[in-house]
Amino acid sequence: MFGIKVNNFGISFGNMEILKEVSFSVQEGEIVTILGPSGSGKSTILRAIASLQEKFEGEILLNETCQISGNQKCNKDIGYIFQDYALFPHLDVKENIGFALFNLNAIEKQRRVDELLKQFDLVEHRNKQIHELSGGQQQRVSIARTIAYNPKILLLDEPFSNLDSLLRDKTKLWLKDIIKKLGLSAILVTHDKKEALSISDKIGILQNKTLVQFGTPQELFSQPANLYIAKFLGDINILPQSIVQHFGITLQEEQSAIIRLNKTFVTYHPTAIKLHIKQVSYCGDYYELVLNFSEHNTFFIKANVSSDFNFSDNSTIYLDICASDILVVNT
Amino acid sequence: MKNFKPLNISSVVLTLLISVPAIIILSHIFLGSSENWEHLKQTVLGDYIFNSLYIMVGVAFLTSIIGFSTAYVTTVFSFSFSNFFHYALILPFAIPTYIVAYIYGGMFDITGTVTTFILNLFDKRLDEVIFFDIMSIEGAIIVMSLVLYPYVYLISKTYLRAESASIIDASKTLGLSQWQIFYKVIIPISRPAIVAGVILAVMEAVSDFGVMDYYGVATFVTGIFRTWFGMGSIEDAARLASLLMLFIFVLIFLEKLQRINKQYKSSGKDFKPISKIKLKGGNNILAFLLCFIPFFLGFLLPFTQMSYWFMLSYHEVIDDSFIQILIQTLIIATFSAFLITALAFIFVYNVRLSKNKTSDILTQIVKLGYSIPGAVVAVGILSFFALIDRYIFNILTLNILISGTIIALIFGYSVRFLAISINNYESGFSKIPSSYDDACKTMNITPITTLRHVILPLIKNSVLASFIIVFIEVIKELPLTLVLRPFNYDTLAILSHEYVNQSQIVQSSVPAMFIVGLGIVSVLILARNMIKD
Numbered sequence: 001m002f003g004i005k006v007n008n009f010g011i012s013f014g015n016m017e018i019l020k021e022v023s024f025s026v027q028e029g030e031i032v033t034i035l036g037p038s039g040s041g042k043s044t045i046l047r048a049i050a051s052l053q054e055k056f057e058g059e060i061l062l063n064e065t066c067q068i069s070g071n072q073k074c075n076k077d078i079g080y081i082f083q084d085y086a087l088f089p090h091l092d093v094k095e096n097i098g099f100a101l102f103n104l105n106a107i108e109k110q111r112r113v114d115e116l117l118k119q120f121d122l123v124e125h126r127n128k129q130i131h132e133l134s135g136g137q138q139q140r141v142s143i144a145r146t147i148a149y150n151p152k153i154l155l156l157d158e159p160f161s162n163l164d165s166l167l168r169d170k171t172k173l174w175l176k177d178i179i180k181k182l183g184l185s186a187i188l189v190t191h192d193k194k195e196a197l198s199i200s201d202k203i204g205i206l207q208n209k210t211l212v213q214f215g216t217p218q219e220l221f222s223q224p225a226n227l228y229i230a231k232f233l234g235d236i237n238i239l240p241q242s243i244v245q246h247f248g249i250t251l252q253e254e255q256s257a258i259i260r261l262n263k264t265f266v267t268y269h270p271t272a273i274k275l276h277i278k279q280v281s282y283c284g285d286y287y288e289l290v291l292n293f294s295e296h297n298t299f300f301i302k303a304n305v306s307s308d309f310n311f312s313d314n315s316t317i318y319l320d321i322c323a324s325d326i327l328v329v330n331t
Numbered sequence: 332m333k334n335f336k337p338l339n340i341s342s343v344v345l346t347l348l349i350s351v352p353a354i355i356i357l358s359h360i361f362l363g364s365s366e367n368w369e370h371l372k373q374t375v376l377g378d379y380i381f382n383s384l385y386i387m388v389g390v391a392f393l394t395s396i397i398g399f400s401t402a403y404v405t406t407v408f409s410f411s412f413s414n415f416f417h418y419a420l421i422l423p424f425a426i427p428t429y430i431v432a433y434i435y436g437g438m439f440d441i442t443g444t445v446t447t448f449i450l451n452l453f454d455k456r457l458d459e460v461i462f463f464d465i466m467s468i469e470g471a472i473i474v475m476s477l478v479l480y481p482y483v484y485l486i487s488k489t490y491l492r493a494e495s496a497s498i499i500d501a502s503k504t505l506g507l508s509q510w511q512i513f514y515k516v517i518i519p520i521s522r523p524a525i526v527a528g529v530i531l532a533v534m535e536a537v538s539d540f541g542v543m544d545y546y547g548v549a550t551f552v553t554g555i556f557r558t559w560f561g562m563g564s565i566e567d568a569a570r571l572a573s574l575l576m577l578f579i580f581v582l583i584f585l586e587k588l589q590r591i592n593k594q595y596k597s598s599g600k601d602f603k604p605i606s607k608i609k610l611k612g613g614n615n616i617l618a619f620l621l622c623f624i625p626f627f628l629g630f631l632l633p634f635t636q637m638s639y640w641f642m643l644s645y646h647e648v649i650d651d652s653f654i655q656i657l658i659q660t661l662i663i664a665t666f667s668a669f670l671i672t673a674l675a676f677i678f679v680y681n682v683r684l685s686k687n688k689t690s691d692i693l694t695q696i697v698k699l700g701y702s703i704p705g706a707v708v709a710v711g712i713l714s715f716f717a718l719i720d721r722y723i724f725n726i727l728t729l730n731i732l733i734s735g736t737i738i739a740l741i742f743g744y745s746v747r748f749l750a751i752s753i754n755n756y757e758s759g760f761s762k763i764p765s766s767y768d769d770a771c772k773t774m775n776i777t778p779i780t781t782l783r784h785v786i787l788p789l790i791k792n793s794v795l796a797s798f799i800i801v802f803i804e805v806i807k808e809l810p811l812t813l814v815l816r817p818f819n820y821d822t823l824a825i826l827s828h829e830y831v832n833q834s835q836i837v838q839s840s841v842p843a844m845f846i847v848g849l850g851i852v853s854v855l856i857l858a859r860n861m862i863k864d
Contacts, residue, residue: 047769050769050773052773078773079773080769082770084764086769086770088789089789090785099784100775102776145774
């Protein structure tokens with residue numbers, strides 16, 4: 001079984017601690033995403049797994065037996081897709097793909113390269129130089145070059161960051177399909193929540209130098225461990241105490257009540273929560289509203305509004321939310 | 332790859348070896364006084380210091396004016412032949428300063444060709460006219476500035492092209508005239524670039540031997556030669572060299588400080604090309620003249636005069652012994668360039684692979700060699716090799732001497748020119764992302780295979796450029812060759828210098844022509860890099 005186990009991983013550069021006590025595991029055939037903002041140390045984890053990073057704390061186990069450190073060579077089953085693709089500009093497409101096949105004879109190498117060119121829809125580009133390819137094609141060459149030597153685990157460092165949004169969505173689905181078809185395990189790092197949610201079997205979120213939550217996308221979305229994760233994974237509204245008490249919810253200190261934007265509605269049909277509009281901004285999919293709950297209680301909310309609603313006719317509106325959609329999270 | 336030990340060890344050993352001459356020279360600062368030294372202090376040391384400072388101030392003044400004004404005009408305006416001047420203004424780099432000095436001496440001294448022509452034309456004698464003697468410290472300053480202004484030109488131009496477009500646009504919208512933009516905005520923001528260029532020019536001027544020796548100006552460098560050859564005291568020559576080295580290190584420190592404080596960077600993220608203003612009428616002629624005069628005086632005039640003299644004398648100069656000297660020069664330049672290019676690769680590749688501060692510091696130490704004047708390096712090496720001859724070979728009872736051999740000469744070139752080669756590689760390597768090495772490592776490719784199949788093919792242009800530039804620098808180098816060459820071993824630079832010493836200025840143009848021809852190749856490589864960038 002080809003999985004990876006990261007136990008209490010930590011790393012510092014000089015006196016600066018970058019990561020501490022990061023633990024997670026990747027089962028065979030799983031796609032795991034490490035999600036975090038830029039500079040949070042996501043790529044460092046990948047580099048350590050690929051033996052590109054020396055001197056870290058904790059242990060990384062490949063296939064339950066092989067312990068990875070900067071000096072050990074148990075990374076022959078690991079393939080790494082770089083953010084800039086790291087394609088060699090002096091070699092053409094077929095030479096790049098065949099670059100790592102140094103232990104095959106010429107005929108075998110040729111056969112393997114042809115197979116990959118076909119599989120990755122690159123046959124017509126086989127003799128092109130790298131600079132003649134589009135971003136998406138370059139990425140396919142990069143993945144083909146890595147897949148060529150049959151790694152069991154794929155490490156992907158921000159693989160879609162150099163693609164435009166249309167191509168990104170297409171490539172995301174294609175890549176997920178390839179990984180699943182080949183039965184690979186994969187670790188992907190990104191700062192893009194949509195990418196993470198759509199491609200991953202499991203997601204780990206980095207906050208304050210450590211992994212604060214690890215689970216399926218659905219678990220993370222519906223039961224975020226804290227307010228940071230809730231915000232990070234999607235648009236939310238933080239509801240004031242005066243609103244949530246209508247639903248019988250009492251907040252402890254260091255707790256917040258939140259509701260996702262897609263569960264937040266305002267209406268002109270009377271409900272229990274009557275509000276006065278102070279300010280309205282149209283934002284396309286939703287509205288931003290500054291509302292008065294009582295004379296001294298003003299709060300900001302993003303809400304969905306039915307298309308027939310006319311703000312100019314109404315200074316009073318009603319909040320239309322369900323108690324079951326309110327989440328209480330630690331701040 | 333990170334533990335690629337042979338590279339680490341080689342870098343440390345080479346750095347130690349290359350630093351030894353400088354360390355030996357610097358150690359002379361702490362030596363007690365001698366009779367000769369006291370004599371030097373009481374007689375000529377004051378002149379050496381005053382003249383060196385005078386040359387520094389003069390060259391700084393002239394190079395900053397010529398270099399910056401031409402950089403500004405060719406960057407901001409479009410005028411007749413402006414594209415030609417864009418590259419032509421760096422051509423003075425092609426002629427070694429000492430050769431320009433010989434030519435100007437031959438043209439403008441008391442019996443010079445131009446002086447005689449003008450006197451004959453107006454039927455006057457020398458004492459009847461106001462005559463500026465080129466063979467003076469002021470003459471030396473003018474000649475050096477005409478050859479060295481491209482330092483300021485190149486650095487200022489690069490800076491202006493990268494930084495000034497949005498600033499000029501903003502100034503225009505604020506209602507500033509073109510002249511106000513120049514002196515209220517452009518000059519203040521360009522100050523770091525001007526100072527960086529001036530410091531390089533001044534360092535070169537203060538290290539010069541050929542010009543000062545020929546024009547009879549007493550500076551530290553000519554003093555080192557006189558103390559050594561005249562007084563026969565290598566100890567005191569080394570002591571003088573140590574003072575000059577301190578001088579140079581202060582300049583290097585100032586240059587580094589200048590770079591740290593280079594804070595006048597525009598806030599714009601992207602490069603925005605300058606939309607050039609087209610000049611017409613009088614302004615067009617003024618801009619043309621502003622660029623033509625330095626190009627004419629720094630390159631065209633000396634080159635034309637040299638070509639004329641070459642045509643007059645080549646048949647009498649080029650004989651079997653000349654061919655032998657030419658071959659000798661080419662052989663030593665080829666071998667030195669090959670060795671230096673290989674050694675430089677060790678340093679730069681070690682920095683790339685080890686990614687630690689130590690290897691970076693080692694490279695920086697080795698790069699200091701280029702800023703040490705050739706005469707100082709030569710004295711340092713002689714002292715070092717004399718120690719080896721006296722103690723190590725003597726103790727081992729080996730009956731050999733390495734002072735005055737080709738080994739000493741090549742070692743000298745290595746100390747002096749490794750920096751050029753390293754700079755070339757650094758610029759080449761900066762274009763190869765480190766993810767290429769990482770990609771090879773994750774694909775289990777060995778360091779040797781990575782080097783052969785990825786790094787070398789990508790760096791081959793830098794290797795070639797480095798080889799050519801070092802090859803040409805070796806051919807041009809005068810003081811170091813003069814001191815360290817084996818007995819009766821001449822190069823083209825030495826031959827040119829010897830002709831001049833025998834007042835055969837016309838004949839000196841023949842070896843000079845070969846040197847300048849190669850110098851032009853070096854400038855073309857520089858121009859090609861400018862076009863690429």
